[in-house]
Amino acid sequence: MVFYGSKASKLKEGQLINVKCPNCIGGQTMHYAIYGKYAYVYWIPLFPIGKTYVLECNHCKRTYNLKELPEQIKQKFELEKTGVRFPLWYFSGLIIITLAILVATYLSKKDDENDTLYINNPRIGDVYSVKASQTGYYTSMKVITVTSDSIYVIFNDYEIDRKSKIYKINKTENYTTELDGYSKQEIKTLFEQEYIYEVDRD
Structure with missing residues (x-):
């Protein structure tokens, strides 16, 4: 047809x-x-x-x-x-087509704004999508504790080869590693360097 x-x-x-x-x-x-x-x-x-x-x-x-x-x-x-x-x-x-492009552009900009807001104001439960520097794959880490100057996270046990498919491994049972701590400034730097490329908040 x-x-x-x-x-x-x-x-x-x-x-x-x-x-x-x-x-x-x-x-x-x-x-x-x-x-x-x-x-x-x-x-x-x-x-x-x-x-x-x-x-x-x-x-x-x-x-x-x-x-x-x-x-x-x-x-x-x-x-x-x-x-x-x-x-x-x-x-x-x-x-x-034009409207679709405009909507997609707006949503992308809004997502970027939200990511920046979430990085500057972290909460327990935030999930950071990150690039695994050693393998070139992608994984995630979940915020478990937030203090006045630090953030404590646990990493996902799995990695995936496409950054857009990170949701497939973002499951509660996949976070079993020990706590890892970062200063809030370190988290901001990782975001600016695009090591952290997306923040998911429920």
């Missing part, structure tokens, strides 16, 4: 009067239609890709493309197609 391609919809139609059909000579009026073409993915319009003009003699029913007609008819038609624009829904896909 094809989920992408192009489609067309009618933007405007009308009549040209006092024009001579090149085919039958007797025709004095022509019906015209202006179609807009747009690209789509999964039936969602992404962006316009052009316009098509079709003219038909009301007498002999001969259909013409605009380029096939005499200059006089072209000039009359120019007045008719002036101001015909693509509707906003032709840009639905681009609008959705």
